[in-house]
Amino acid sequence: MDSRVIGVLGGGQLGRMLVEATNRRNIKVHILDAPSAPAKQISAHDSHIEGSFKDAAKIRELAKSCDVVTVEIEHVDTDVLEEIANQGVKVEPSWKTLQLIKDKFSQKAFLGRHGVPTAESVDLGVTEVEEVKEVGKRLGYPFMLKSKTEAYDGRGNYVVKSEGDVEDGIKALGARPLYAERWAAFEMELAVMVVKTKDGTLSYPTVETVHEDSICKLVYAPARRVSPATAKRAQEMAEKAVGAFEGKGVFGVEMFLLKNGELLVNEIAPRPHNSGHYTIEACPISQYDAHARTILDLPIPKEGLELRCPAIMLNILGGKTTDSHVDIAKKADEVGGATTHLYGKGEARKGRKMGHITVTAPTMSDAEKRIQPLIDAVDEQSG
Numbered sequence: 001m002d003s004r005v006i007g008v009l010g011g012g013q014l015g016r017m018l019v020e021a022t023n024r025r026n027i028k029v030h031i032l033d034a035p036s037a038p039a040k041q042i043s044a045h046d047s048h049i050e051g052s053f054k055d056a057a058k059i060r061e062l063a064k065s066c067d068v069v070t071v072e073i074e075h076v077d078t079d080v081l082e083e084i085a086n087q088g089v090k091v092e093p094s095w096k097t098l099q100l101i102k103d104k105f106s107q108k109a110f111l112g113r114h115g116v117p118t119a120e121s122v123d124l125g126v127t128e129v130e131e132v133k134e135v136g137k138r139l140g141y142p143f144m145l146k147s148k149t150e151a152y153d154g155r156g157n158y159v160v161k162s163e164g165d166v167e168d169g170i171k172a173l174g175a176r177p178l179y180a181e182r183w184a185a186f187e188m189e190l191a192v193m194v195v196k197t198k199d200g201t202l203s204y205p206t207v208e209t210v211h212e213d214s215i216c217k218l219v220y221a222p223a224r225r226v227s228p229a230t231a232k233r234a235q236e237m238a239e240k241a242v243g244a245f246e247g248k249g250v251f252g253v254e255m256f257l258l259k260n261g262e263l264l265v266n267e268i269a270p271r272p273h274n275s276g277h278y279t280i281e282a283c284p285i286s287q288y289d290a291h292a293r294t295i296l297d298l299p300i301p302k303e304g305l306e307l308r309c310p311a312i313m314l315n316i317l318g319g320k321t322t323d324s325h326v327d328i329a330k331k332a333d334e335v336g337g338a339t340t341h342l343y344g345k346g347e348a349r350k351g352r353k354m355g356h357i358t359v360t361a362p363t364m365s366d367a368e369k370r371i372q373p374l375i376d377a378v379d380e381q382s383g
Protein backbone atom coordinates (compact mmCIF):
# COMPACT_ATOMS: atom_id res chain seq x y z
CA MET A 1 0.00 0.00 0.00
CA ASP A 2 1.26 3.44 -0.92
CA SER A 3 0.92 5.33 2.34
CA ARG A 4 0.80 8.71 0.66
CA VAL A 5 -2.54 10.49 0.56
CA ILE A 6 -3.91 12.49 -2.36
CA GLY A 7 -6.28 15.37 -1.59
CA VAL A 8 -8.71 16.48 -4.30
CA LEU A 9 -10.57 19.76 -4.61
CA GLY A 10 -13.91 18.69 -5.99
CA GLY A 11 -15.66 15.31 -6.02
CA GLY A 12 -17.66 15.24 -9.24
CA GLN A 13 -17.39 12.63 -11.98
CA LEU A 14 -13.69 13.29 -12.62
CA GLY A 15 -12.91 12.83 -8.94
CA ARG A 16 -15.06 9.70 -8.93
CA MET A 17 -13.15 8.14 -11.83
CA LEU A 18 -9.86 9.16 -10.18
CA VAL A 19 -10.97 7.31 -7.04
CA GLU A 20 -11.90 4.26 -9.14
CA ALA A 21 -8.31 4.20 -10.36
CA THR A 22 -6.67 4.88 -6.97
CA ASN A 23 -8.91 2.32 -5.21
CA ARG A 24 -7.40 -0.38 -7.40
CA ARG A 25 -3.92 0.70 -6.30
CA ASN A 26 -4.71 0.99 -2.57
CA ILE A 27 -3.96 4.71 -2.73
CA LYS A 28 -6.03 6.80 -0.34
CA VAL A 29 -7.84 9.90 -1.59
CA HIS A 30 -9.43 12.62 0.54
CA ILE A 31 -12.14 14.58 -1.25
CA LEU A 32 -13.26 18.11 -0.45
CA ASP A 33 -16.88 18.45 -1.55
CA ALA A 34 -20.47 17.94 -0.35
CA PRO A 35 -21.15 14.66 1.54
CA SER A 36 -23.04 13.01 -1.33
CA ALA A 37 -20.58 14.07 -4.06
CA PRO A 38 -20.10 11.41 -6.77
CA ALA A 39 -16.48 10.70 -5.73
CA LYS A 40 -17.38 10.23 -2.06
CA GLN A 41 -20.11 7.72 -2.89
CA ILE A 42 -17.47 5.16 -3.89
CA SER A 43 -14.91 5.87 -1.19
CA ALA A 44 -15.97 5.04 2.34
CA HIS A 45 -13.71 6.53 5.02
CA ASP A 46 -13.89 9.28 7.62
CA SER A 47 -11.14 11.51 6.28
CA HIS A 48 -13.02 13.31 3.50
CA ILE A 49 -13.63 16.99 4.10
CA GLU A 50 -17.18 18.30 3.91
CA GLY A 51 -17.58 21.68 2.28
CA SER A 52 -16.97 23.67 -0.85
CA PHE A 53 -13.79 23.40 -2.88
CA LYS A 54 -14.04 27.21 -3.06
CA ASP A 55 -13.76 27.59 0.74
CA ALA A 56 -10.23 28.63 1.79
CA ALA A 57 -10.54 27.27 5.33
CA LYS A 58 -11.65 23.88 4.03
CA ILE A 59 -8.77 23.75 1.55
CA ARG A 60 -6.34 24.40 4.44
CA GLU A 61 -8.02 21.62 6.43
CA LEU A 62 -7.75 19.20 3.50
CA ALA A 63 -4.09 20.03 2.96
CA LYS A 64 -3.26 19.11 6.58
CA SER A 65 -4.13 15.45 5.96
CA CYS A 66 -2.59 15.06 2.50
CA ASP A 67 0.83 14.63 0.93
CA VAL A 68 -0.22 16.05 -2.40
CA VAL A 69 -3.20 18.21 -3.28
CA THR A 70 -4.72 18.16 -6.77
CA VAL A 71 -7.89 19.37 -8.45
CA GLU A 72 -10.69 18.00 -10.58
CA ILE A 73 -11.72 21.51 -11.56
CA GLU A 74 -9.68 24.64 -12.29
CA HIS A 75 -12.15 27.18 -10.90
CA VAL A 76 -10.49 27.20 -7.49
CA ASP A 77 -8.92 29.72 -5.12
CA THR A 78 -5.28 29.66 -6.22
CA ASP A 79 -4.18 32.11 -3.49
CA VAL A 80 -4.88 29.46 -0.84
CA LEU A 81 -3.09 26.85 -2.94
CA GLU A 82 -0.09 29.17 -3.10
CA GLU A 83 -0.23 29.56 0.67
CA ILE A 84 -0.31 25.82 1.36
CA ALA A 85 2.40 25.20 -1.24
CA ASN A 86 4.60 27.71 0.61
CA GLN A 87 4.00 25.70 3.76
CA GLY A 88 5.43 22.61 2.09
CA VAL A 89 2.33 20.78 0.85
CA LYS A 90 2.77 19.59 -2.72
CA VAL A 91 0.19 21.10 -5.08
CA GLU A 92 0.02 19.45 -8.51
CA PRO A 93 -0.17 20.91 -11.00
CA SER A 94 1.32 24.12 -9.62
CA TRP A 95 -1.05 26.83 -8.34
CA LYS A 96 0.65 29.10 -10.90
CA THR A 97 -0.56 26.83 -13.68
CA LEU A 98 -4.09 26.76 -12.28
CA GLN A 99 -4.06 30.54 -11.94
CA LEU A 100 -3.02 31.00 -15.58
CA ILE A 101 -5.44 28.43 -16.95
CA LYS A 102 -8.57 29.27 -14.97
CA ASP A 103 -8.72 32.62 -16.80
CA LYS A 104 -9.12 31.63 -20.45
CA PHE A 105 -7.78 34.97 -21.66
CA SER A 106 -4.62 34.81 -19.54
CA GLN A 107 -4.25 31.19 -20.66
CA LYS A 108 -4.32 32.24 -24.33
CA ALA A 109 -1.88 35.10 -23.73
CA PHE A 110 0.49 32.68 -21.97
CA LEU A 111 0.27 30.17 -24.84
CA GLY A 112 0.97 32.99 -27.30
CA ARG A 113 4.11 33.99 -25.35
CA HIS A 114 5.28 30.37 -25.60
CA GLY A 115 4.78 30.14 -29.36
CA VAL A 116 1.59 28.05 -29.26
CA PRO A 117 -0.97 29.28 -31.81
CA THR A 118 -4.53 30.04 -30.65
CA ALA A 119 -7.49 31.89 -32.18
CA GLU A 120 -6.92 35.65 -32.05
CA SER A 121 -8.37 36.97 -28.80
CA VAL A 122 -9.20 40.53 -27.81
CA ASP A 123 -9.48 41.68 -24.21
CA LEU A 124 -12.65 43.62 -23.46
CA GLY A 125 -12.51 46.36 -20.87
CA VAL A 126 -15.87 47.26 -19.38
CA THR A 127 -17.72 45.40 -22.15
CA GLU A 128 -19.67 48.34 -23.57
CA VAL A 129 -21.84 47.50 -26.58
CA GLU A 130 -20.02 50.04 -28.78
CA GLU A 131 -16.61 48.68 -27.81
CA VAL A 132 -17.66 45.13 -28.70
CA LYS A 133 -19.05 46.32 -32.04
CA GLU A 134 -15.65 47.86 -32.81
CA VAL A 135 -14.01 44.52 -31.99
CA GLY A 136 -16.59 42.84 -34.27
CA LYS A 137 -15.41 45.02 -37.15
CA ARG A 138 -11.87 43.85 -36.52
CA LEU A 139 -12.59 40.11 -36.01
CA GLY A 140 -15.46 39.86 -38.47
CA TYR A 141 -18.70 37.91 -37.91
CA PRO A 142 -19.41 35.46 -36.51
CA PHE A 143 -17.08 35.71 -33.56
CA MET A 144 -17.20 34.15 -30.12
CA LEU A 145 -17.84 36.22 -27.02
CA LYS A 146 -16.38 34.31 -24.08
CA SER A 147 -16.36 34.60 -20.33
CA LYS A 148 -12.76 34.65 -19.10
CA THR A 149 -13.57 32.65 -15.98
CA GLU A 150 -15.98 30.04 -14.60
CA ALA A 151 -16.65 28.72 -18.09
CA TYR A 152 -17.47 25.09 -18.86
CA ASP A 153 -19.68 23.10 -21.25
CA GLY A 154 -20.05 26.22 -23.38
CA ARG A 155 -21.88 28.06 -20.61
CA GLY A 156 -19.55 31.02 -20.89
CA ASN A 157 -19.73 31.25 -24.69
CA TYR A 158 -21.99 33.26 -27.00
CA VAL A 159 -21.82 33.17 -30.79
CA VAL A 160 -22.15 36.75 -32.05
CA LYS A 161 -23.48 36.35 -35.59
CA SER A 162 -23.89 40.03 -36.43
CA GLU A 163 -23.74 43.51 -34.87
CA GLY A 164 -27.37 43.03 -33.88
CA ASP A 165 -26.35 40.15 -31.52
CA VAL A 166 -23.79 42.12 -29.51
CA GLU A 167 -26.17 43.44 -26.88
CA ASP A 168 -27.86 40.05 -26.37
CA GLY A 169 -24.46 38.39 -26.03
CA ILE A 170 -23.30 40.74 -23.31
CA LYS A 171 -26.61 40.27 -21.48
CA ALA A 172 -26.54 36.48 -21.84
CA LEU A 173 -23.07 36.15 -20.33
CA GLY A 174 -23.93 38.48 -17.46
CA ALA A 175 -21.64 40.72 -15.49
CA ARG A 176 -18.49 38.69 -15.95
CA PRO A 177 -15.15 39.68 -17.43
CA LEU A 178 -15.32 38.85 -21.13
CA TYR A 179 -13.08 38.63 -24.16
CA ALA A 180 -13.73 38.19 -27.84
CA GLU A 181 -12.32 35.40 -29.97
CA ARG A 182 -11.99 35.15 -33.73
CA TRP A 183 -14.17 32.43 -35.27
CA ALA A 184 -12.22 29.28 -36.05
CA ALA A 185 -13.83 27.73 -39.15
CA PHE A 186 -12.50 24.32 -38.27
CA GLU A 187 -12.57 21.12 -40.28
CA MET A 188 -12.74 19.18 -37.05
CA GLU A 189 -11.86 19.38 -33.39
CA LEU A 190 -9.02 17.30 -32.02
CA ALA A 191 -7.84 16.66 -28.49
CA VAL A 192 -4.78 15.14 -26.88
CA MET A 193 -4.36 14.12 -23.26
CA VAL A 194 -0.85 14.98 -22.12
CA VAL A 195 0.83 13.65 -19.00
CA LYS A 196 3.34 16.03 -17.45
CA THR A 197 5.80 14.08 -15.33
CA LYS A 198 8.82 15.13 -13.31
CA ASP A 199 10.91 14.35 -16.39
CA GLY A 200 8.89 15.85 -19.25
CA THR A 201 5.73 15.15 -21.22
CA LEU A 202 4.05 12.06 -22.65
CA SER A 203 0.93 11.98 -24.79
CA TYR A 204 -2.04 9.78 -25.49
CA PRO A 205 -3.14 9.48 -29.15
CA THR A 206 -4.84 12.30 -31.01
CA VAL A 207 -8.61 11.96 -30.79
CA GLU A 208 -11.48 13.64 -32.58
CA THR A 209 -14.11 15.42 -30.53
CA VAL A 210 -17.58 16.38 -31.69
CA HIS A 211 -19.37 19.15 -29.82
CA GLU A 212 -23.04 20.01 -29.98
CA ASP A 213 -24.16 23.38 -28.60
CA SER A 214 -20.62 23.84 -27.27
CA ILE A 215 -20.82 20.63 -25.17
CA CYS A 216 -18.67 17.63 -25.95
CA LYS A 217 -20.89 14.89 -27.38
CA LEU A 218 -18.60 12.28 -28.92
CA VAL A 219 -14.92 11.35 -28.85
CA TYR A 220 -13.37 9.11 -31.52
CA ALA A 221 -10.07 7.48 -30.59
CA PRO A 222 -8.07 7.57 -32.77
CA ALA A 223 -9.25 10.59 -34.76
CA ARG A 224 -10.91 9.50 -38.02
CA ARG A 225 -9.77 10.79 -41.39
CA VAL A 226 -6.66 12.45 -39.97
CA SER A 227 -3.28 11.64 -41.49
CA PRO A 228 -0.61 10.16 -39.23
CA ALA A 229 1.43 13.34 -39.84
CA THR A 230 -1.40 15.59 -38.63
CA ALA A 231 -2.08 13.35 -35.63
CA LYS A 232 1.61 13.56 -34.74
CA ARG A 233 1.64 17.35 -35.16
CA ALA A 234 -1.31 17.61 -32.81
CA GLN A 235 0.48 15.50 -30.19
CA GLU A 236 3.61 17.61 -30.55
CA MET A 237 1.68 20.86 -30.24
CA ALA A 238 -0.20 19.56 -27.19
CA GLU A 239 3.03 18.46 -25.52
CA LYS A 240 4.69 21.78 -26.31
CA ALA A 241 1.72 23.68 -24.84
CA VAL A 242 1.57 21.60 -21.65
CA GLY A 243 5.35 21.62 -21.34
CA ALA A 244 5.22 25.39 -20.90
CA PHE A 245 3.30 25.09 -17.61
CA GLU A 246 4.70 24.25 -14.18
CA GLY A 247 3.93 21.11 -12.23
CA LYS A 248 2.78 17.57 -12.83
CA GLY A 249 -0.52 16.04 -13.83
CA VAL A 250 -2.63 15.10 -16.82
CA PHE A 251 -3.83 17.92 -19.04
CA GLY A 252 -6.53 17.90 -21.72
CA VAL A 253 -5.59 19.93 -24.79
CA GLU A 254 -8.46 20.89 -27.12
CA MET A 255 -7.50 21.91 -30.64
CA PHE A 256 -9.06 23.15 -33.86
CA LEU A 257 -7.88 21.60 -37.15
CA LEU A 258 -8.51 24.28 -39.76
CA LYS A 259 -9.37 23.55 -43.38
CA ASN A 260 -5.85 24.55 -44.47
CA GLY A 261 -4.33 21.99 -42.11
CA GLU A 262 -3.31 24.57 -39.52
CA LEU A 263 -3.74 23.62 -35.87
CA LEU A 264 -4.81 26.02 -33.12
CA VAL A 265 -5.08 25.27 -29.44
CA ASN A 266 -8.61 26.06 -28.24
CA GLU A 267 -8.07 25.54 -24.53
CA ILE A 268 -6.28 23.47 -21.95
CA ALA A 269 -7.71 21.74 -18.90
CA PRO A 270 -5.18 21.18 -16.07
CA ARG A 271 -6.76 17.87 -15.01
CA PRO A 272 -8.37 14.71 -16.36
CA HIS A 273 -10.73 15.65 -19.16
CA ASN A 274 -13.89 14.49 -20.92
CA SER A 275 -11.90 13.82 -24.10
CA GLY A 276 -9.78 11.29 -22.15
CA HIS A 277 -12.55 9.12 -20.65
CA TYR A 278 -11.98 6.57 -23.44
CA THR A 279 -8.58 5.73 -21.90
CA ILE A 280 -10.31 3.75 -19.12
CA GLU A 281 -11.30 1.00 -21.55
CA ALA A 282 -8.93 1.60 -24.47
CA CYS A 283 -5.50 2.07 -22.86
CA PRO A 284 -3.47 0.06 -20.33
CA ILE A 285 -3.07 3.19 -18.16
CA SER A 286 -6.17 5.38 -17.95
CA GLN A 287 -5.89 9.16 -17.70
CA TYR A 288 -6.92 8.82 -14.04
CA ASP A 289 -4.28 6.24 -13.26
CA ALA A 290 -1.76 8.41 -15.13
CA HIS A 291 -2.74 11.44 -13.06
CA ALA A 292 -2.30 9.56 -9.79
CA ARG A 293 0.99 8.06 -10.95
CA THR A 294 2.53 11.30 -12.11
CA ILE A 295 1.65 13.37 -9.03
CA LEU A 296 3.14 10.57 -6.90
CA ASP A 297 6.21 10.21 -9.17
CA LEU A 298 5.37 6.59 -10.01
CA PRO A 299 6.57 5.17 -13.34
CA ILE A 300 4.53 5.61 -16.54
CA PRO A 301 5.82 3.41 -19.38
CA LYS A 302 4.91 5.14 -22.63
CA GLU A 303 3.31 1.94 -24.02
CA GLY A 304 0.72 2.36 -21.28
CA LEU A 305 -0.71 5.35 -23.15
CA GLU A 306 -1.16 3.54 -26.47
CA LEU A 307 -4.54 2.42 -27.77
CA ARG A 308 -5.34 -1.27 -27.39
CA CYS A 309 -8.26 -0.89 -29.84
CA PRO A 310 -10.41 1.85 -31.42
CA ALA A 311 -12.94 3.44 -29.08
CA ILE A 312 -15.85 5.87 -29.22
CA MET A 313 -17.10 7.74 -26.17
CA LEU A 314 -20.62 9.14 -26.01
CA ASN A 315 -21.67 11.57 -23.28
CA ILE A 316 -25.04 11.06 -21.64
CA LEU A 317 -26.58 14.40 -20.77
CA GLY A 318 -29.72 15.11 -18.82
CA GLY A 319 -32.59 14.75 -21.31
CA LYS A 320 -36.33 15.20 -21.59
CA THR A 321 -37.14 13.43 -18.33
CA THR A 322 -35.31 13.23 -15.00
CA ASP A 323 -34.20 9.66 -15.65
CA SER A 324 -33.76 9.56 -19.41
CA HIS A 325 -30.03 8.98 -18.81
CA VAL A 326 -30.95 5.67 -17.13
CA ASP A 327 -32.90 4.62 -20.24
CA ILE A 328 -29.82 5.27 -22.38
CA ALA A 329 -27.69 3.22 -19.98
CA LYS A 330 -30.19 0.33 -20.26
CA LYS A 331 -29.95 0.45 -24.04
CA ALA A 332 -26.15 0.33 -23.78
CA ASP A 333 -26.41 -2.96 -21.85
CA GLU A 334 -27.46 -4.56 -25.11
CA VAL A 335 -24.53 -3.21 -27.13
CA GLY A 336 -21.45 -5.38 -27.60
CA GLY A 337 -18.25 -3.69 -26.49
CA ALA A 338 -20.06 -0.96 -24.53
CA THR A 339 -19.07 0.07 -21.01
CA THR A 340 -21.38 2.41 -19.15
CA HIS A 341 -20.39 4.96 -16.53
CA LEU A 342 -23.12 6.69 -14.55
CA TYR A 343 -21.91 9.42 -12.23
CA GLY A 344 -24.29 9.15 -9.28
CA LYS A 345 -25.60 12.69 -9.67
CA GLY A 346 -29.21 11.87 -8.82
CA GLU A 347 -31.90 13.68 -10.78
CA ALA A 348 -30.91 14.99 -14.16
CA ARG A 349 -31.11 18.58 -15.34
CA LYS A 350 -31.24 19.15 -19.07
CA GLY A 351 -27.75 19.36 -20.51
CA ARG A 352 -26.02 18.19 -17.31
CA LYS A 353 -23.38 15.47 -17.75
CA MET A 354 -24.96 12.38 -16.13
CA GLY A 355 -22.68 9.68 -17.48
CA HIS A 356 -20.91 8.37 -20.54
CA ILE A 357 -20.59 5.19 -22.58
CA THR A 358 -17.44 3.92 -24.23
CA VAL A 359 -17.70 1.41 -27.04
CA THR A 360 -14.62 -0.46 -28.16
CA ALA A 361 -14.33 -2.74 -31.21
CA PRO A 362 -11.65 -4.33 -33.38
CA THR A 363 -12.10 -1.58 -36.01
CA MET A 364 -13.42 1.98 -35.94
CA SER A 365 -16.17 1.13 -38.41
CA ASP A 366 -17.34 -1.71 -36.14
CA ALA A 367 -17.35 0.69 -33.20
CA GLU A 368 -19.36 3.20 -35.28
CA LYS A 369 -21.95 0.56 -36.12
CA ARG A 370 -22.23 -0.59 -32.53
CA ILE A 371 -22.69 2.88 -31.06
CA GLN A 372 -25.14 4.24 -33.65
CA PRO A 373 -28.32 3.06 -31.84
CA LEU A 374 -27.06 4.83 -28.70
CA ILE A 375 -26.35 8.05 -30.59
CA ASP A 376 -29.89 7.82 -32.01
CA ALA A 377 -31.28 7.36 -28.48
CA VAL A 378 -29.31 10.36 -27.19
CA ASP A 379 -30.52 12.49 -30.12
CA GLU A 380 -34.08 11.45 -29.40
CA GLN A 381 -33.71 12.54 -25.75
CA SER A 382 -32.14 15.88 -26.55
CA GLY A 383 -34.45 16.71 -29.45
Ligand code: ATP
Pocket residue numbers: 119144151152153154155156157181182183184185189211214215216254266267
Ligand atom coordinates in the same frame (compact mmCIF):
# COMPACT_ATOMS: atom_id res chain seq x y z
P1 ATP B 1 -15.28 22.93 -21.88
O1 ATP B 1 -16.47 22.22 -21.33
O2 ATP B 1 -14.54 22.14 -22.92
O3 ATP B 1 -14.38 23.52 -20.84
P2 ATP B 1 -15.87 25.67 -22.56
O4 ATP B 1 -17.13 26.13 -21.96
O5 ATP B 1 -14.60 26.10 -21.91
O6 ATP B 1 -15.90 24.11 -22.75
P3 ATP B 1 -14.83 26.20 -25.22
O7 ATP B 1 -13.95 25.04 -25.22
O8 ATP B 1 -14.25 27.56 -25.26
O9 ATP B 1 -15.92 26.15 -24.05
O10 ATP B 1 -15.84 26.08 -26.45
C1 ATP B 1 -16.75 25.02 -26.56
C2 ATP B 1 -16.92 24.68 -28.04
O11 ATP B 1 -17.40 25.83 -28.76
C3 ATP B 1 -15.63 24.31 -28.74
O12 ATP B 1 -15.27 22.97 -28.51
C4 ATP B 1 -16.02 24.60 -30.19
O13 ATP B 1 -16.87 23.60 -30.70
C5 ATP B 1 -16.81 25.89 -30.04
N1 ATP B 1 -15.89 27.06 -30.12
C6 ATP B 1 -15.22 27.64 -29.11
N2 ATP B 1 -14.46 28.66 -29.53
C7 ATP B 1 -14.65 28.76 -30.85
C8 ATP B 1 -14.12 29.62 -31.88
N3 ATP B 1 -13.27 30.60 -31.61
N4 ATP B 1 -14.55 29.39 -33.15
C9 ATP B 1 -15.42 28.38 -33.44
N5 ATP B 1 -15.95 27.56 -32.53
C10 ATP B 1 -15.57 27.72 -31.25
Ligand code: MG
Pocket residue numbers: 151152153267
Ligand atom coordinates in the same frame (compact mmCIF):
# COMPACT_ATOMS: atom_id res chain seq x y z
MG1 MG C 1 -13.22 25.03 -20.91
Ligand code: MG
Pocket residue numbers: 254266267
Ligand atom coordinates in the same frame (compact mmCIF):
# COMPACT_ATOMS: atom_id res chain seq x y z
MG1 MG D 1 -13.59 23.35 -24.24
